[in-house]
Amino acid sequence: MNDTRDPNVRESVSESPEAVESTGVISPHFIAQFVGAVGDGDKPYLWRKAKELHPADMADLLEHLPPEAFRKAIHLLGKDLPAETVAELSDNMRLEALRELTDAAVTAMIGHLDSDDASFLLSDLEDDRRVRILNKVSATDRAAIESSLAFDDESAGRLMQRAFVAAPVFWNVGQAIDHMRTVSDDDLPENFFEIYIVDPAFRLQGSVPLSTLLRASREKSLKEIMKEIKASIRPETDQEEVAYLFRQYNLASAPVVDEAGRLTGMITIDDVVDVIQEEAEEDILALSGVSEAGVNQSILSAVRARIPWLLVNLVTAFFASTVVSFFAPVIDQFVALTFLMPVVAGLSGNAGSQALAVSVRAIAERDLEGPLVRRAIRREALTATINGTIVAWTAALVVLAWFHNPTISVVIGVSMMLSFTWAGLVGILAPLTLKRLGADPAVASSVFVLTSIDMVSFFVFLGLASLMLL
Amino acid sequence: MNDTRDPNVRESVSESPEAVESTGVISPHFIAQFVGAVGDGDKPYLWRKAKELHPADMADLLEHLPPEAFRKAIHLLGKDLPAETVAELSDNMRLEALRELTDAAVTAMIGHLDSDDASFLLSDLEDDRRVRILNKVSATDRAAIESSLAFDDESAGRLMQRAFVAAPVFWNVGQAIDHMRTVSDDDLPENFFEIYIVDPAFRLQGSVPLSTLLRASREKSLKEIMKEIKASIRPETDQEEVAYLFRQYNLASAPVVDEAGRLTGMITIDDVVDVIQEEAEEDILALSGVSEAGVNQSILSAVRARIPWLLVNLVTAFFASTVVSFFAPVIDQFVALTFLMPVVAGLSGNAGSQALAVSVRAIAERDLEGPLVRRAIRREALTATINGTIVAWTAALVVLAWFHNPTISVVIGVSMMLSFTWAGLVGILAPLTLKRLGADPAVASSVFVLTSIDMVSFFVFLGLASLMLL
Numbered sequence: 040m041n042d043t044r045d046p047n048v049r050e051s052v053s054e055s056p057e058a059v060e061s062t063g064v065i066s067p068h069f070i071a072q073f074v075g076a077v078g079d080g081d082k083p084y085l086w087r088k089a090k091e092l093h094p095a096d097m098a099d100l101l102e103h104l105p106p107e108a109f110r111k112a113i114h115l116l117g118k119d120l121p122a123e124t125v126a127e128l129s130d131n132m133r134l135e136a137l138r139e140l141t142d143a144a145v146t147a148m149i150g151h152l153d154s155d156d157a158s159f160l161l162s163d164l165e166d167d168r169r170v171r172i173l174n175k176v177s178a179t180d181r182a183a184i185e186s187s188l189a190f191d192d193e194s195a196g197r198l199m200q201r202a203f204v205a206a207p208v209f210w211n212v213g214q215a216i217d218h219m220r221t222v223s224d225d226d227l228p229e230n231f232f233e234i235y236i237v238d239p240a241f242r243l244q245g246s247v248p249l250s251t252l253l254r255a256s257r258e259k260s261l262k263e264i265m266k267e268i269k270a271s272i273r274p275e276t277d278q279e280e281v282a283y284l285f286r287q288y289n290l291a292s293a294p295v296v297d298e299a300g301r302l303t304g305m306i307t308i309d310d311v312v313d314v315i316q317e318e319a320e321e322d323i324l325a326l327s328g329v330s331e332a333g334v335n336q337s338i339l340s341a342v343r344a345r346i347p348w349l350l351v352n353l354v355t356a357f358f359a360s361t362v363v364s365f366f367a368p369v370i371d372q373f374v375a376l377t378f379l380m381p382v383v384a385g386l387s388g389n390a391g392s393q394a395l396a397v398s399v400r401a402i403a404e405r406d407l408e409g410p411l412v413r414r415a416i417r418r419e420a421l422t423a424t425i426n427g428t429i430v431a432w433t434a435a436l437v438v439l440a441w442f443h444n445p446t447i448s449v450v451i452g453v454s455m456m457l458s459f460t461w462a463g464l465v466g467i468l469a470p471l472t473l474k475r476l477g478a479d480p481a482v483a484s485s486v487f488v489l490t491s492i493d494m495v496s497f498f499v500f501l502g503l504a505s506l507m508l509l
Numbered sequence: 510m511n512d513t514r515d516p517n518v519r520e521s522v523s524e525s526p527e528a529v530e531s532t533g534v535i536s537p538h539f540i541a542q543f544v545g546a547v548g549d550g551d552k553p554y555l556w557r558k559a560k561e562l563h564p565a566d567m568a569d570l571l572e573h574l575p576p577e578a579f580r581k582a583i584h585l586l587g588k589d590l591p592a593e594t595v596a597e598l599s600d601n602m603r604l605e606a607l608r609e610l611t612d613a614a615v616t617a618m619i620g621h622l623d624s625d626d627a628s629f630l631l632s633d634l635e636d637d638r639r640v641r642i643l644n645k646v647s648a649t650d651r652a653a654i655e656s657s658l659a660f661d662d663e664s665a666g667r668l669m670q671r672a673f674v675a676a677p678v679f680w681n682v683g684q685a686i687d688h689m690r691t692v693s694d695d696d697l698p699e700n701f702f703e704i705y706i707v708d709p710a711f712r713l714q715g716s717v718p719l720s721t722l723l724r725a726s727r728e729k730s731l732k733e734i735m736k737e738i739k740a741s742i743r744p745e746t747d748q749e750e751v752a753y754l755f756r757q758y759n760l761a762s763a764p765v766v767d768e769a770g771r772l773t774g775m776i777t778i779d780d781v782v783d784v785i786q787e788e789a790e791e792d793i794l795a796l797s798g799v800s801e802a803g804v805n806q807s808i809l810s811a812v813r814a815r816i817p818w819l820l821v822n823l824v825t826a827f828f829a830s831t832v833v834s835f836f837a838p839v840i841d842q843f844v845a846l847t848f849l850m851p852v853v854a855g856l857s858g859n860a861g862s863q864a865l866a867v868s869v870r871a872i873a874e875r876d877l878e879g880p881l882v883r884r885a886i887r888r889e890a891l892t893a894t895i896n897g898t899i900v901a902w903t904a905a906l907v908v909l910a911w912f913h914n915p916t917i918s919v920v921i922g923v924s925m926m927l928s929f930t931w932a933g934l935v936g937i938l939a940p941l942t943l944k945r946l947g948a949d950p951a952v953a954s955s956v957f958v959l960t961s962i963d964m965v966s967f968f969v970f971l972g973l974a975s976l977m978l979l
Contacts, residue, residue: 219724250702316785323793
């Protein structure tokens with residue numbers, strides 16, 4: 040894929056210029072070379088590349104390997120595989136890599152990671168292996184990881200790291216800076232953007248961005264320059280809520296406090312960006328009836344991720360068939376109706392998908408709340424009716440020209456208008472109802488919406504045809 | 510919507526606790542009170558709220574107002590409306606607000622914003638009004654805004670701000686800190702996370718995160734502690750590329766350099782988060798044939814955003830009709846076939862949508878590149894074939910039980926298997942081909958994919974029926 044190289048982006052990731060050709064595009068030549076080295080068991084070459092490449096690029100490279108080469112590369116690298124690279128691998132590949140690594144190698148990795156990434160890796164392991172490895176890491180790390188794992192999978196408690204900088208409210212700028220200079224690297228996060236100000240009981244009082252701290256004179260009290268915390272987050276807070284707060288208030292990092300208001304952790308934007316991406320991706324896939332996807336997904340897991348919805352849809356499709364079968368007499372007499380069935384159902388289905396996609400997104404963005412709900416329902420109903428009118432009577436004209444039968448033409452016009460209005464209404468009401476019932480609006484809506492539109496269109500179209508033609 | 514309040518999130522945004530009940534949920538009571546104040550022309554109340562609330566919350570509040578109250582509120586607030594609030598409004602509402610504001614008010618706002626936000630606001634205005642306003646702002650601001658507006662709409666040049674901190678490579682930590690303490694607030698970005706190190710020709714050499722700078726001793730040379738720049742960005746770089754780099758390398762900010770490698774701007778993560786969100790949203794909507802959406806979209810613009818795809822689909826639906834019409838003889842004799850047409854076409858269509866959603870996401874995530882393409886095509890084809898086999902023969906059994914006609918049962922089984930395989934292949938090949946042709950894979954794929962699946966299913970099903978039943 041050399042031809043997709045973007046001339047506007049220059050890379051200086053590694054000393055070997057051929058490695059990563061352009062961002063995200065790893066050259067086939069480099070992959071072939073790497074696969075060759077894996078085949079030869081050339082450990083020094085693999086070690087060098089693992090050191091040179093950015094962990095995210097190294098993870099991409101590993102993901103591009105054929106399955107056997109991937110396993111062998113992990114095995115050869117062993118404990119020299121950077122922990123950050125493993126953390127950057129996609130879900131399936133990370134599991135695979137952890138299976139290939141020894142307990143000793145995983146234990147060494149855990150020690151190198153921030154507590155959020157460490158518990159992320161460990162959460163993938165079987166229970167007994169996790170216990171075995173946790174028993175080998177330092178007591179401090181173990182405590183941090185265990186308390187992180189105690190929180191729900193998609194909660195702030197999992198996203199947050201235990202390493203952050205806190206300063207007492209009575210300190211001045213100079214004291215805070217001196218404290219940071221003396222504290223050991225291991226006790227600080229790799230990168231941070233603000234420090235937190237706490238009272239003697241460790242209750243959060245405010246934050247001071249590093250850019251403010253740097254510019255203040257050493258004598259200034261922290262209390263004077265600290266900013267109010269926009270929205271404090273609890274460890275139990277859902278990750279979607281966290282993502283919302285970061286976006287709403289343009290945050291780069293945020294503190295997490297317990298029920299007594301005591302500072303317990305810090306969440307940084309890089310973890311939140313992953314959440315934002317994941318949530319949007321889940322909606323796209325869910326709207327199309329896919330429960331999970333990934334580049335390196337096996338065929339078996341792709342089948343498993345898609346077959347449930349297809350089987351549900353098979354049942355609902357036969358409901359639509361049954362509706363059609365009621366109208367056998369009119370179809371028998373006017374075979375032309377069968378040519379038009381796909382037009383009525385297909386177009387109404389599309390109008391429904393449009394309303395559904397807009398509503399699901401608006402719900403995810405928290406734009407469908409309070410007084411805006413009624414306005415949105417009105418808009419969807421009217422938009423569908425207007426579009427239905429335009430499309431229905433265009434279709435009616437085409438049908439008139441095709442069959443020279445004004446009655447069939449009126450039947451298709453009226454029935455399309457009605458089923459479009461239905462499509463618009465159900466496209467917004469189904470996700471709103473599901474949300475009110477506590478279900479994920481994206482996952483379950485498609486089935487209900489599209490089946491009901493199919494059934495309504497066939498019923499209205501063939502029913503009207505029976506009334507007017509028989 | 511008081512019942513949706515999340516007990517895990519506490520808000521301390523404003524001094525009036527009733528204002529924002531919980532994140533993102535503005536109470537109906539508060540809106541009513543605000544609408545009342547707008548109706549009474551109570552300027553002091555509006556000013557107070559505009560000052561108390563976070564700009565993002567104030568923007569949400571304004572978006573929840575009925576259209577007339579919105580316009581009146583903007584008019585009453587005038588130049589006291591915080592510039593950041595206007596920047597946070599959704600597209601339609603921002604345009605509306607700018608229309609309501611006087612040139613003097615807009616000019617004052619421009620002066621308060623970073624250059625990226627200022628040019629964002631100005632890009633919405635008609636050409637002559639923009640020129641008029643630009644003539645009133647300071648020469649420095651004007652130059653920054655004009656050069657920003659010269660870049661393409663979705664480029665790094667638009668995202669970047671001109672305010673950043675650069676230090677010569679021969680300085681030490683103390684010199685850099687002293688420089689930042691003395692420079693005026695107006696010349697610095699509101700918040701920043703790293704400083705950039707340049708040579709005497711202002712060519713970028715590296716970056717120093719503030720957390721590193723703070724902890725280093727004053728005598729340390731910047732050269733010693735600076736980090737290599739992972740991926741340098743040019744002003745022409747597409748915003749999707751920028752978002753990719755931020756995600757890949759977990760960046761909080763990144764420098765932008767010109768063709769000679771000279772530092773020209775800085776992009777911060779908050780702007781990139783918006784891009785990530787937008788791009789994912791565009792894909793969701795595009796896959797459902799919606800070109801644009803928003804809470805406060807008018808019915809007219811909702812119609813305009815959706816009707817084009819419906820009209821295209823009307824044309825393609827008649828292609829499918831034509832396919833059906835070829836087989837009138839067999840339908841005439843076996844009316845049961847019409848009951849089953851929706852089953853064959855509907856389920857294959859779903860299998861196609863699944864493949865499409867997975868492929869469009871993989872392309873957006875840059876996971877479908879190089880050697881992974883062939884593997885993905887193979888996976889989609891096999892997954893569709895396996896799912897097709899399961900679904901087809903389940904359907905065949907149902908049909909056998911329903912019609913007691915083994916031939917029809919075989920016809921539906923074989924034709925569903927074939928059309929599923931087609932659905933899987935076209936679901937991945939269409940977006941890949943569109944991408945290779947330089948088109949947006951999400952926008953154009955649905956039409957091609959779903960129409961071709963409809964036509965293939967009807968052709969295979971009815972064609973096979975003609976061969977075996979007539």
